[in-house]
Amino acid sequence: MKLVCSKANLLNGVQIVSKAVPSKTTMSILECILVDTTNGEIKLTANDMELGIETTIEGQIVEKGIIALDAKIFLEIVRKLPDSDITIETDASFKTVITCEKAKFTIIGKSGEDFSYLPAVERDDSIVISQFTLKELVRQTIFSISDNDNNKLMTGELFDINGDEFKIVSLDGHRISIRKIQMKNSYAPKKVVVPGKTLNEVSKILPGDADSDVTISFTEKHIVFEFDKTVVVSRLIEGEYFKIDQMLSSDYETKVKVNKKEFLSCIDRATLLVKEGDKKPIIVNITDNGMELKINSALGSMNEEIDIQKQGKDLMIGFNPKFLIDALRVIDDEEVDLYMVNPKAPCFIKNVEESYIYLILPVNFTTVA
Amino acid sequence: MKLVCSKANLLNGVQIVSKAVPSKTTMSILECILVDTTNGEIKLTANDMELGIETTIEGQIVEKGIIALDAKIFLEIVRKLPDSDITIETDASFKTVITCEKAKFTIIGKSGEDFSYLPAVERDDSIVISQFTLKELVRQTIFSISDNDNNKLMTGELFDINGDEFKIVSLDGHRISIRKIQMKNSYAPKKVVVPGKTLNEVSKILPGDADSDVTISFTEKHIVFEFDKTVVVSRLIEGEYFKIDQMLSSDYETKVKVNKKEFLSCIDRATLLVKEGDKKPIIVNITDNGMELKINSALGSMNEEIDIQKQGKDLMIGFNPKFLIDALRVIDDEEVDLYMVNPKAPCFIKNVEESYIYLILPVNFTTVA
Missing domain, CATH: 3.10.150.10 (DNA Polymerase III, subunit A, domain 2)
Incomplete structure (x- = not known):
């Protein structure tokens, strides 16, 4: 040659x-x-x-x-x-x-x-979205897949196509991330689970132009991404994905609107007192006066007040700070809404159109006198 | 408080x-x-x-x-x-x-x-140079100190002051790096060995302005760096530094002038075939036609011709490529001169004014037929 x-x-x-x-x-x-x-x-x-x-x-x-x-x-x-x-x-x-x-x-x-060639795969069942959109959807959800192989389905993301709606879902048992977009065309309903590794690699090599498209084709066992002069073929994860609709609820007792950047910096500051692997919750105390964030660890303590717009009841609730940080980082809105019921029920961060929904389970905490 | x-x-x-x-x-x-x-x-x-x-x-x-x-x-x-x-x-x-x-x-x-306070140190025996100059001198020599504590003196750098000449020297048994500058004022002769760690840290915190000075004071056991609002006090390494003058020689049998960037990229390419820890020499073959660089390893082989201006005899000589790379990286000249005697004698990379001298010992090699 x-x-x-x-x-x-x-x-x-x-x-x-x-x-x-x-x-x-x-x-x-x-x-x-x-x-x-x-x-x-x-x-x-x-x-x-x-x-x-x-x-x-x-x-x-x-x-x-x-x-x-x-x-x-x-x-x-x-x-x-x-x-x-x-x-x-x-x-x-x-x-x-x-x-x-x-x-x-x-x-x-x-x-x-x-050399083992790529499997020959039919490409007659396809959808088309922009490279930019696919890259964004993956970035905004991939962090909440599980890296534990015990439940294979959790290591992938659900691609849920219904008419012109494309929904992508990931969950790891403590949280759920959902992003939804409208496509230009309508397609027959379809649900497949794509390995997280595949999505990570596709994201890396996708140039991500808003003007260029990627064609995604499905067969029973495979998914194919085609863009520019590149073809990516991946196996799908077999099995039925979790029924997430029944985990979502629009009831709430407390609703908080907060500046996203301020909230994120405050959690970021609080977590510097938490050593890697140490599972200290951040305690969020919501009252009419504002939202107080508190953390206590062997290294010291930190607390900070944030201005909020509040509706509903006062609430004290604990979170794994990493889960809040992961979700807030991929939300582009200046302000975010948190919906909560009680210290044991999931907190939802979502917008009105529900183009994003982040569900985070709270954690138990003991308040120090 | x-x-x-x-x-x-x-x-x-x-x-x-x-x-x-x-x-x-x-x-x-x-x-x-x-x-x-x-x-x-x-x-x-x-x-x-x-x-x-x-x-x-x-x-x-x-x-x-x-x-x-x-x-x-x-x-x-x-x-x-x-x-x-x-x-x-x-x-x-x-x-x-x-x-x-x-x-x-x-x-x-x-x-x-x-807390242990800094030792009180007299500061009446001092020199003054610009922050930029000190930072540059350290960067251009620090790579050839030894990280092995067996010979403590090799882990430091010699500061050699003589009149208005300030010379800084490091060596590790395989190579010597020397940089020399002219100071504005003249000072009494002085030789001290400063720990490499101290110089690394001082370099990091020196803002490095050409217009701002650093005052360096000496006592029998300590060196003090003063700049802006900062004072750094360090112990000196005790003992007499190596007599380097007798290792330097201006005799040569082969002199080569080469484009620095080209030479550096070529060595850089050759070393990708050498795995970490594997001590493969790069073989340099100097003839009237040019300079050929060759390397052979378990992964494959590479060779490349570089244009040179040559004086003197043909020569085939082997080097640890890292030593060449380290020296070439800190030389700012577009072209460099190499002076060699034979495959067993040190190679010198130096300029005419000898404001820099890099001595590198060659290594044995076997030519593959």
């Missing part, structure tokens, strides 16, 4: 497909990126058997062929080469020579024949 | 003295910053018994007093407070209340009486 392409194009392509290279594996072929020019285009592929990414890059094919190259070394070489044309040439013994200006690297590749 | 000062002033002061707080110590008082207002100014001090830093900040003293506060917590609190006036108030039981706007932190301090 022999090809010539610009460093910029090659680097971009290698960086994209590298996201599907597993960090640990016993199958060394999976640590490779496949470079395949047999079909008249320069196609790069990586595949960890759960997630596969394939992209094509511009360039000139001098001799058709196929080679698998160690992803880490290949990426490092391309990254450090001068910003000029790169030539990749392989021989029958998989010796691969990468040249750029006067620099010449020689590495040993592997047979492309051993 | 009670004082009021701006967050910006307090943060700056706490950040400066924090550099002398040891990361590990069995004496918990050393983990503290002393806040002392007994002399009518707000003075912050930290001291790890080798290195002590003291700085004064603007502010209003409401009630004189003294308190020692855990440096880590204190810094975190100040950093996260709003950008406004901060009040610190202590009581007889060392309870310390830090308030800023509506935020209130309560932590328990320690008695200031237990």
Whole structure:
């Protein structure tokens, strides 16, 4: 095989497909990126058997062929080469020579024949949304998936399509994050659970233009993301997702409107007294005079008053500060509304249109006299 | 004690003295910053018994007093407070209340009486150089001190003052770095060895203005750096420094002039094939046609030609690539001159005025057929 392409194009392509290279594996072929020019285009592929990414890059094919190259070394070489044309040439013994200006690297590749191609997947059941929207939806919900494999469904996010409404949901047993958008077109109802890892990687490689779209296709076992010259194929998580509708409620006894930035900085300050792993709740005391935040730890204590607009009853309630921070960070509104019932019932942070709903379970606390 | 000062002033002061707080110590008082207002100014001090830093900040003293506060917590609190006036108030039981706007932190301090003050040091034997110059000299030499305590003198840098010449030297057994500047005034000859840690910390807190000076004073056992409102006192390393003059020579058999950036990028590329800890030399082959760089490792091989201006004999010589990179990175010249004798003798990278001299010992290598 022999090809010539610009460093910029090659680097971009290698960086994209590298996201599907597993960090640990016993199958060394999976640590490779496949470079395949047999079909008249320069196609790069990586595949960890759960997630596969394939992209094509511009360039000139001098001799058709196929080679698998160690992803880490290949990426490092391309990254450090001068910003000029790169030539990749392989021989029958998989010796691969990468040249750029006067620099010449020689590495040993592997047979492309051993590489596992992406599964062939039908792409007739699809939706289209903007790259920007998908990236935002993932960012605004991904933090509340579980990283614990005990319940596989919690490690993914629900994609819930109904007409022109696209809802994305994540939950970890302590909180639920829901984001909802309106799409340009209407589609048949569909619910699938997409692995969190897939969404993280797709987010990273999506350029995220508001003017460019991503096409998402579904089959029984797979989801496919197509954008620009890249195709991402991932397995879905099998099983029925949690029934979240019955966990949501619009009843409340206390409603608080607070400046988001002020609330967030105050929680941020309070948590500096909490050491990593130490589960100290932040205590929120809501009265007609305002909202007082308090935290006590072995290192000291902190309290601060925040101005609020309050409706309903006084309430003292405790939270894991991280859960509040995670939700507040991804809300762009200047002011947020909190809806609470009592110290044992979930708190909802949501807007009127319910384009976002963050449910957070409170934690028990003991008040220090 | 009670004082009021701006967050910006307090943060700056706490950040400066924090550099002398040891990361590990069995004496918990050393983990503290002393806040002392007994002399009518707000003075912050930290001291790890080798290195002590003291700085004064603007502010209003409401009630004189003294308190020692855990440096880590204190810094975190100040950093996260709003950008406004901060009040610190202590009581007889060392309870310390830090308030800023509506935020209130309560932590328990320690008695200031237990704190070890900086040693009183005479400051009559001094030199003056610009902050910028000192910072540059340290940056350009500090990388070749040894981090191995076996030879204490190698963990420091020689300050060699002679008339209006100030020379700074570091060496680790494989290389020597020398930087020389001309001072405005002349001083009596003096040679001291300053701990590398002290120089690292001083560099970090020096604002580095070319227009502001730093005064450096010497006693038999201590060095004192004074700049702005900060005083840094450090022990010196005792003993006689290595006689470096006899290691320097101006004889050479091969002289090479090379573009620094090109040379550096080429070595940088070559080293990506070398895994951390793997001691592969880079082989430099100098002929009339140019300079060829080669490296061979388990991961593959790389070679590249660089244009040079050559004088003298052809030469093939091997280097630890890191040593070349370290020296080239801190040389600002566009072109550098390398002086070599043979594959066993040191290579010198120096300019004509010898304001910098980097000596690097070559390493043995086996050429692959």
